[in-house]
Each structure stands twice: as C-alpha cells, then as structure tokens.
Amino acid sequence: xxxxxxxxxxxxxxxxxxAELVLDLDGSSVNKLDRxxxxxLCAALEVLEHTALRGxxxxxxxxxxxxxxxxxxxxxxxxAGEGALHxxxxxxxxxxxxxxxxxxxxVAAINGFALGGGLELALATDYRVLAEEARVGLPEVTLGIxxxxxxxxxxxxxxxxxxxxxxxxxGKPRKxxxxxxxxxxxxxxAPEALRQEALELLGEVAEGxxxxxxxxxxxxxxxxxxxxxxxxxxxxxxYPAPQAILAAVQTHAGLQFAEALQxxxxxxxxxxxxxxxxxxxxxxxxxxxxxxxxxxxxxGAAPVRRAAVLGAGIMGGGxxxxxxxxxxxxxxxxxxxxxxxxxxxxxxAQLDRQIAKGKLSxxxxxxxxxxxxxxxxxxxxxxxxxxxxxxxxxxxxxxAVLGEAEGLLAADAVLASNTSTISIDxxxxxxxxxxxFCGMHFFNPVPMMPLVEVIRGRHTDExxxxxxxxxxxxxxxxxxxxxxxxxxxxxxxxxPYFNGFNRLxxxxxxxxxxxxxxxxxxxxxxxxxxxxxxxxxxMVHADRVLQAxxxxxxxxxGEPVMEQLLAAGCLGQKNGRGFYLxxxxxxxxxxxxxxxxxxxxxxxPGAEVSDxxxxxxxxxxxxxxxxxxxxxxIVASAAEADMGLVLGLGFPRFRGGALRYIQNQGLAEFAARxxxxxxxxxxxxxxxxxxxxxHSGQRYH
Ligand code: NAD
Numbered sequence: 001x002x003x004x005x006x007x008x009x010x011x012x013x014x015x016x017x018x019a020e021l022v023l024d025l026d027g028s029s030v031n032k033l034d035r036x037x038x039x040x041l042c043a044a045l046e047v048l049e050h051t052a053l054r055g056x057x058x059x060x061x062x063x064x065x066x067x068x069x070x071x072x073x074x075x076x077x078x079x080a081g082e083g084a085l086h087x088x089x090x091x092x093x094x095x096x097x098x099x100x101x102x103x104x105x106x107v108a109a110i111n112g113f114a115l116g117g118g119l120e121l122a123l124a125t126d127y128r129v130l131a132e133e134a135r136v137g138l139p140e141v142t143l144g145i146x147x148x149x150x151x152x153x154x155x156x157x158x159x160x161x162x163x164x165x166x167x168x169x170x171g172k173p174r175k176x177x178x179x180x181x182x183x184x185x186x187x188x189x190a191p192e193a194l195r196q197e198a199l200e201l202l203g204e205v206a207e208g209x210x211x212x213x214x215x216x217x218x219x220x221x222x223x224x225x226x227x228x229x230x231x232x233x234x235x236x237x238x239y240p241a242p243q244a245i246l247a248a249v250q251t252h253a254g255l256q257f258a259e260a261l262q263x264x265x266x267x268x269x270x271x272x273x274x275x276x277x278x279x280x281x282x283x284x285x286x287x288x289x290x291x292x293x294x295x296x297x298x299x300g301a302a303p304v305r306r307a308a309v310l311g312a313g314i315m316g317g318g319x320x321x322x323x324x325x326x327x328x329x330x331x332x333x334x335x336x337x338x339x340x341x342x343x344x345x346x347x348x349a350q351l352d353r354q355i356a357k358g359k360l361s362x363x364x365x366x367x368x369x370x371x372x373x374x375x376x377x378x379x380x381x382x383x384x385x386x387x388x389x390x391x392x393x394x395x396x397x398x399x400a401v402l403g404e405a406e407g408l409l410a411a412d413a414v415l416a417s418n419t420s421t422i423s424i425d426x427x428x429x430x431x432x433x434x435x436x437f438c439g440m441h442f443f444n445p446v447p448m449m450p451l452v453e454v455i456r457g458r459h460t461d462e463x464x465x466x467x468x469x470x471x472x473x474x475x476x477x478x479x480x481x482x483x484x485x486x487x488x489x490x491x492x493x494x495x496p497y498f499n500g501f502n503r504l505x506x507x508x509x510x511x512x513x514x515x516x517x518x519x520x521x522x523x524x525x526x527x528x529x530x531x532x533x534x535x536x537x538x539m540v541h542a543d544r545v546l547q548a549x550x551x552x553x554x555x556x557x558g559e560p561v562m563e564q565l566l567a568a569g570c571l572g573q574k575n576g577r578g579f580y581l582x583x584x585x586x587x588x589x590x591x592x593x594x595x596x597x598x599x600x601x602x603x604x605p606g607a608e609v610s611d612x613x614x615x616x617x618x619x620x621x622x623x624x625x626x627x628x629x630x631x632x633x634i635v636a637s638a639a640e641a642d643m644g645l646v647l648g649l650g651f652p653r654f655r656g657g658a659l660r661y662i663q664n665q666g667l668a669e670f671a672a673r674x675x676x677x678x679x680x681x682x683x684x685x686x687x688x689x690x691x692x693x694x695h696s697g698q699r700y701h
Contacts, residue, residue, distance in 0.1 A: 004047045006040030011047055017054035018202060024061035031062050033117035033149070034070035038092055045098045055206040056102065057198055058125055059109040065134070066118025071143070074281045075701075078272045085269045092117070092149045093261055096124035100218075105211035109198035110134045111191060115173060119184075120149035123158065126211045128184065129198040130176040131191040136184060137173035143284055144277035144654065146245045148268035153252055153260045154218065159183045161224050161253050165231065168245050219257040224250050238522055239654055241271055275664040279656025282701055283646060286639035286657070287478075293640065294469055294479050297454075301466035302412070304328060304474065308387040310401055312343030312374065315418055316390035318446025321347040324371035325447075326475045331373045331380055340374040347372060350447060381408045386471050388440050390418040393541065398422065399430045406431055414467050416440035420491060421545040424457035424484040434459035438468050441488060442477075443648055451647035452477040453488050480644050483634040486549025487542070489641065490648040492629060493658065495546040496621035496683045498539070498562075499554055501527040503680055504617055505561045508605030511579050512594045517614045522652025527618065529592075532578035536566045553682030561601050568597065616673050619661070621683035624674065624690070626658035630700075631689045638700045659700035667694045 004011040008025045021044055023031040031037070048056060060066065077088060099106060099121075108114075108122040111131040119136050122128050130136070138147045138155065146152055146168070156164035159182050167174070167182075179185040189197040205211050228250060235242040248267040252260035271277050307323050309316045312334040320343060323330040334340050351368060354360040373380065381387070387409060391401055398417060406415055415437045417427055428434035439455025452472040456465055465481065472479035482489045504514055515526025523530075531539050540562055547554045565578065572578035580592045609617075626641050635641045642657020655661045662670045671694055677684045686694075693699070 003051060004044045006043060008034075008037035008040040009044060011044045014057075014199075016203075017052070018057065018199070018206075019048070019051065019053050019055075020057040020059060021048075022059060022061050023066060029062070030064055031060055031066040031118070032068065032070040033066055033092070033121065034073060035088075038095060041095045041099075042091065045095060045102075048102055049098065053102075053104050055105045055107070055202040057107050057109060057195075057202055058099075058121070059195060059198065060111060062112075064112025064118075065108070065110045065114040066121060067113050068116030068118050068139070069149075071281060071284055074143075074272075075278070075285070078277060078281070082269055082273065085272055086265065089148050089265050089268060093265070096121060096150055100124040100126075100215065105202065105205045105209065107198050107202045107205070109194050110136065110185075111194055113173065115139055116147065116151075117149050120147055120151040120154070123151065123154040123184075126214055127186045127201055127205065128179075129187045129189060129194065129201055130179055130185040131194045132176055132188055133191055134176045134179075134185075134188075135173035136176075136179050137171065138168055139171040139173065141169060141171040141241045141245060142280065144239070144241045144274070144280035145271045146241060146248065146264065146267050148265065148272075150261055150264065152245060152249055152264045152267075153257065155184070156249050156253055157218050157220065157222050157257075161222055161228060161249055165228065165246065165249060168249065169231070169235070169242050221254045221256070221260075224253045238520075238652070240274060240276055244271055276654045278664055279654050279660050282656045282660050283643070283653060286643045289637070289639040290478060290480060290643045293481075293636070294473060297479075297481055298466050298470035298473060301463070301470035302385070304385040304414075304467065304471045306330070306380075306384050307471070308333065308381060308384040309390055310334075310387065310405065311390040311392070312339040313390065313392075314444060315442060315446060316388075317343035317346045318444070319388055319390060319418070319442060320372050321350055321368075322446050322475050322477075324368045325351075327371070328471075328474060329371045329373070331375055331384065333375050333378070335376065337376060340376070344369070344372065344374055378404075378408050381405065382410055384409060384413055386414040386416065386467060388416045388418055390442075393419060393421065393538075395422050395426065398427055402427060402437070403430050406433065412436075412463075414438070414464050414471075416468055418442055421487065421542050423486065424455045424460075428457050428459055435461040436464050438464050439484070439488065440468055440472065441490075443490075449648070450476075450478045451490070451644060452479045453490060453644070453648070454479045454481045455484050455488055456481055457484050478643070478647055480635070480640045482629075482644075483632070485629075485632070485634050487546050489629055489635050489644050491542055492546065492634070493622050493625040493645065494649060495543055496554065496625040497618050498527060498531065498543065499556070499683055500618040500621045500680070502556060502560045502562065504609070504614060505601070506558065506603040507609065508603045509609050509614065510594075510602065511598065514614055514618075517611045518618065520611075521615050521619075522655055524650045528579035528598075531562060532572035532580055532582075534572065535574055536562055536570055536572045536578055539572075540566050553685070561598070564601050565598060570595075570597070613677075616677055617680065619658075620670075620674050620677060623658040623662050623670070624683065624685070624687070627662070627687055627690055630659070631687060642701075663700050 001013040009023045012020050025031045106125040107127045108125040109129050114122050114136045138151050140147045176188045180188050244267050248263050252263040306329050308331040309319045310333050312332050320330050320332040351365040424439045428437050438460040441453040443449035454468050469479045511528035515528050518526040570577040576582040579598045581595045583591050585591050629635050638659045642659050645651040645657050674684050
C-alpha cells in the first residue's frame with residue numbers, strides 16, 4: 001500500500017509494521033536533495049509521524065542513493081540573502097531532525113553515491129547499510145562551503161572530531177570498507193542483497209535493539225582531542241572553507257545538539273555569501289556546462305580508430321603517449337631518428353613512473369607502448385582517421401607537412417594542427433580540403449594538462465569539429481571549441497597579462513616581488529618564473545605574433561625586457577638562465593635565485609607601486625581580453641571562457657576564472673580600477689559592451 005506519493009519519493013507500507021521511503025526523483029537520472037525533494041520529505045514525515053510503525057527503511061530506486069543537494073539551485077539561493085539561506089537550511093534541518101526523532105528505528109540502504117546532503121540524510125537515520133560499491137562523503141569543502149544539513153555535527157558525534165575532520169577537510173568520497181572502519185556504515189553487503197539485508201537489520205533492531213541509546217549517543221557533545229587546532233597550519237589560507245569548518249567543529253563539539261547545529265548553520269551562511277563559494281560553485285556548474293557542450297559538438301562523430309602525430313618532440317611525444325594510454329593506436333612520425341627515440345624514451349619514463357606508483361603493471365606498459373608506432377616514413381597513413389601536426393612552430397614547415405599529409409590520408413580523415421600561434425585559416429590556405437582541417441591545441445605537459453582548444457577555422461565543417469572534439473574526449477581531455485584568432489583563447493588572454501608584467505618591469509618593479517604578489521593572489525607561479533618555465537624563446541615568439549595581431553593594444557613601448565634577456569642568450573629554465581638562475585646545490589637539490597643580469601634590465605623606479613597595483617596591472621589586461629574574446633565570439637560562453645583559463649592557465653580556482661573575478665568584484669569596482677590604470681594603454685580600456693553591461697546590470701555569470 002502506498003502511504004504517500006510525491007514527485008521525488010514515495011512511502012510504501014511493507015507489512016509487519018514496516019514501511020519504506022523510496023527516493024526516486026521524477027524525470028532525473030539521480031536523486032538530489034533539491035527543493036522539491038525537501039518538500040516531499042517534509043510531507044512524507046508528516047505521514048510517518050502519524051502512522052503506527054515498527055521501523056522505516058530509506059532507500060533509493062536509482063543507481064545511486066542521493067548525489068547531494070542540487071548545486072544548480074545554489075547561485076540563486078546564495079545570492080538571495082541571509083534570510084532565504086537560513087530558511088532553506090532550517091527546512092532541511094527540521095526534516096532530518098524529524099526523521100531522527102521518529103518513535104521507531106530507521107535504516108538507510110545506500111547504493112552508489114551518498115554525497116553531501118545525501119550522506120547527511122543517511123546520518124539522520126539510526127543505521128546505515130552500504131552496498132560494496134557505495135561511495136560516501138561530504139565534498140562541500142570543494143565548493144567553498146561546509147555541510148549545512150547537520151553533517152558536521154552528526155559526523156563528528158558519530159566518529160569523533162579527528163576522523164570527522166579528515167572527512168570534512170578532504171571532501172573525498174570514501175569506499176564502503178573505509179566507511180565501515182570509521183563507523184559511518186554498520187554493515188557492507190553485496191549490492192543485490194542490499195534491500196534484504198537492510199530490512200533484516202531493521203527487523204532485528206526493532207526487536208529490542210539499542211537504537212534509542214544509539215540515537216542519544218549520536219546527539220551528545222564530544223571531546224576535541226589535543227592538537228586539533230594545529231591542523232589549521234596545514235590549510236591553504238586562500239581557501240576560507242577548510243578554516244571555517246575546522247573552527248566550527250572545534251566550537252560545536254562541546255555544545256548541545258541544537259546549539260551545535262546553529263553554529264554549523266551560521267558557518268554555512270557566512271561561507272555561502274563569500275566570493276570563493278561563488279567561484280567554486282560556478283566552476284562546478286561550468287564544468288558540467290562545458291562537458292555538455294562538448295557532448296553536443298561530438299554528437300554523431302565517427303570514432304578515431306587509428307591516429308597519427310607528426311613530430312615526436314615535447315608535444316608530439318606527449319600526444320602519442322596520451323593516445324596510446326587511452327587505447328588509440330597512433331603513428332608517430334618525425335624526420336629525425338633521435339627525436340623518435342627521445343619520444344619513445346619519454347613515454348617509457350612516464351609509464352615507469354606509473355608502475356612505481358603501483359598504478360600500472362608491466363603488461364599494461366607493454367600494451368601501451370605497442371600502440372605507438374614510431375616511423376620516419378608515411379607508411380600506414382592511409383588507415384589513419386585523424387592526424388595531429390606537432391612539428392616546429394614555423395608556418396612554412398607546417399604548410400609543407402600538412403600539404404604532404406593531406407595527399408596521403410583517406411578522404412574522410414581529419415587533419416589537425418597543434419600550433420600555438422599560427423592562424424588556422426592561414427594554414428588552411430594551401431589545403432585542398434580546408435573543411436577537414438582544424439586546430440587541436442594541447443597544453444604542455446600533455447599527460448597533465450586537461451584542456452584542449454579545438455579551433456574552428458572559417459572552412460572547418462561540423463563533421464571535422466565533431467570528430468576532433470570526440471577524439472579529445474577519448475583522450476580524457478576537456479575540449480573547448482574556440483574561434484580562430486592570434487593566440488586563440490588561452491594565449492590571447494595570457495599575453496596581455498605578460499604585457500602588463502613587462503610594463504611593471506619597465507617601471508622598475510622587481511620581478512621577484514611581482515612573483516610573490518601574484519602567487520599570493522593565487523597563481524601556481526608568478527609571471528617571471530612562468531616565463532622561464534615556458535622558455536623565453538617561446539615567450540618572445542608568441543608575444544610577437546600577438547603584437548602583430550593586435551598592434552593597437554599589445555604593442556610595447558621600447559624593447560621588452562624578455563626580448564633583451566633572449567638577446568643576451570637567456571632561454572629560461574632550459575639553459576638555466578632567465579629571470580632566475582637555475583642550478584643544484586651540493587645535495588643535488590634544485591635551486592633558483594634571481595638573476596642579477598635580469599635585474600639590471602629593470603627600468604628606473606618611479607612612484608610607489610602597491611601590491612594591489614601589481615595585481616591590477618596584470619589582471620586587468622587578462623580580464624578585459626577575456627571580455628573581448630567573449631564579445632568577438634572566440635569563445636561561446638562565459639562558462640567555457642572561465643573553464644578554459646582554469647584548466648589551461650591554472651587560473652586560481654577560488655577566483656573562478658576571469659569573468660567570475662570581474663563579477664565577484666562587481667563590474668563598477670572593476671571599471672573604476674581599469675580607469676585608474678587607463679594611462680597604461682589600450683589593454684586597460686573598457687569595451688563598449690562592458691560599459692553597456694555596467695549600465696544595464698547584465699552579468700557575465
Ligand atoms: P619540439 O621542437 O620539441 O618538436 C618538434 C619536432 O618536430 C622535432 O622532433 C622535429 O624533429 C620534428 N619535425 C620538424 N620537422 C618535421 C617534419 N617535417 N616532419 C616530422 N617532424 C618534424 O617542439 P614542440 O614544443 O613539441 O612543439 C611542437 C608544436 O606544438 C609547435 O607548433 C608548438 O607551437 C606547439 N605547442 C607547443 C607547446 C609547448 O609548450 N612546447 C604547447 C602547445 C603547443
């Protein structure tokens with residue numbers, strides 16, 4: 001008999017005085033604790049409270065228990081104000097509190113994922129039975145918030161403060177076995193036996209089990225072990241959520257249950273109202289949007305059964321390795337046998353590292369290497385579905401090899417170039433079938449960097465684009481389709497940042513200080529060190545391309561410092577001389593110190609420059625160039641633009657990408673800063689569209 005039927009769940013009478021609450025959100029592949037589900041839960045509890053029962057089972061009819069709250073509801077909710085947030089949390093807390101206070105025991109049967117709100121729901125029941133494949137956790141910290149449905153309180157009382165903090169601060173889903181060891185799970189069973197075993201447990205505890213004592217224990221204050229506060233020293237101060245969770249748990253451990261929930265609720269509201277949560281939640285949603293967009297692009301694509309790469313250098317070797325490791329056989333062609341040997345040695349070293357970490361077996365390594373065919377000739381190219389050109393960055397060399405390759409490939413094969421700077425339309429000029437050509441821009445090092453820019457040329461057809469996007473996905477990468485222009489998306493916005501850096505150097509600001517300020521801002525490395533890592537030759541080459549592409553705003557006054565360093569023979573890390581000097585100490589440890597030669601090139605210091613000025617003079621050009629890319633249609637959406645910068649450049653995640661960074665400051669504040677620096681040139685000029693948004697209030701996100 002059905003006791004209650006809602007949109008998200010139903011309540012069934014099972015006989016013998018037991019009932020089951022079945023989570024089954026209509027029209028969704030997963031259960032979420034969205035507003036509709038919370039309303040249904042409230043209604044079902046009304047029925048449960050007024051039905052004489054011996055126990056209730058909570059389970060899911062979907063392949064996962066509950067994946068969490070509905071993150072897509074967060075942006076509007078977080079911006080709606082403190083009152084709305086408190087009301088939402090109170091409703092959820094009230095429902096879970098009522099579930100926990102039913103006058104009979106409850107058991108949750110957990111299959112698949114029980115994350116965030118899903119685990120918090122399960123923590124409000126008396127017992128938890130997990131299927132062997134289940135994964136449970138509280139990942140809120142990764143979104144810049146804390147659990148808000150009682151998770152920090154119930155977990156710390158259930159497993160102790162120290163273990164609870166491990167779960168809360170890491171935010172990683174745990175396996176069923178780990179949940180059992182920690183005391184989060186009471187039993188772990190085979191997936192097919194889950195419902196039956198959970199019902200058996202419910203029957204057992206209903207017959208004189210200790211559920212009431214357990215319930216009381218779960219609500220009692222717990223001790224904070226010595227030394228817990230010291231965990232704060234290991235947390236990244238730029239991310240407020242871990243610090244706030246640590247403080248909240250220490251504060252509420254000794255309080256009565258209701259007061260403890262109050263502490264958690266206030267912590268949640270404070271975090272949810274902050275810019276870091278907006279950034280991290282925004283990126284979570286942007287990631288989903290970018291994947292969806294890629295799936296749409298790749299729809300109907302013919303799979304790439306065999307691939308080829310031209311050039312066995314840093315990039316070609318990486319692409320060959322990545323294809324082989326993901327299961328696609330690949331031909332790797334170079335004109336020099338030494339390059340092929342180096343490419344194979346690099347791939348082998350990469351695989352050996354994985355073996356050392358226990359992630360790969362010798363047999364798997366052999367199978368991967370077998371998929372790479374090094375070659376000096378064109379044999380086998382007629383069977384290739386997609387070819388990536390990754391030879392030296394010279395338009396004449398690329399045009400020649402692309403023309404030659406085109407004549408040998410099958411009629412429906414895709415030709416792609418990994419060029420970082422040369423226009424795809426220009427490279428297409430010499431081709432007979434420019435519609436089958438596009439850019440496929442990987443980032444260095446290929447195995448590590450998740451982004452691939454797929455560049456649509458003027459003539460590129462949809463089938464070519466679809467197949468290239470699908471291939472990038474098959475390699476485990478995140479493809480973003482961008483338009484053709486100097487620098488495409490990522491380098492086009494990176495070089496304005498370096499242009500701002502150069503102007504600071506010319507104003508006598510020391511690069512070591514700039515690096516320190518930008519690292520504190522959140523970048524993995526400052527601009528001087530990054531330029532050394534990329535290589536000053538590569539930097540200067542790309543900068544010239546961008547200057548030529550956008551002379552009005554990307555030109556320099558006087559000779560840029562990087563050009564001067566390059567002219568003096570400094571290549572950066574690769575020859576040990578750049579902004580820094582690189583070497584090793586007596587113990588063989590790598591060392592880096594600022595180069596006096598580079599310091600001598602700094603301009604005469606003028607007026608005092610604050611740390612905020614340093615940030616603004618680098619970030620404003622980068623942000624405004626991102627704005628221009630969006631306006632020019634180089635990138636289709638703010639979500640893709642910001643995701644591209646996070647994945648391709650290492651843009652600080654807690655700042656959410658360039659457009660989110662503008663949004664978080666407020667367009668008016670950003671505009672005021674840009675105006676303050678307007679005398680530094682065109683890179684600091686607001687666009688007409690930006691001004692229009694400023695007046696209309698239209699947002700980027
Ligand atoms: P690299 O110098 O390490 O390798 C280039 C390889 O191409 C060399 O092994 C060379 O022997 C080979 N080659 C030259 N002419 C050839 C031909 N006619 N046929 C076959 N092979 C030929 O260069 P790289 O850093 O791997 O860069 C390759 C491409 O990738 C360039 O277009 C570069 O702009 C682009 N790219 C580089 C990076 C990076 O960080 N290194 C990042 C993204 C894109």
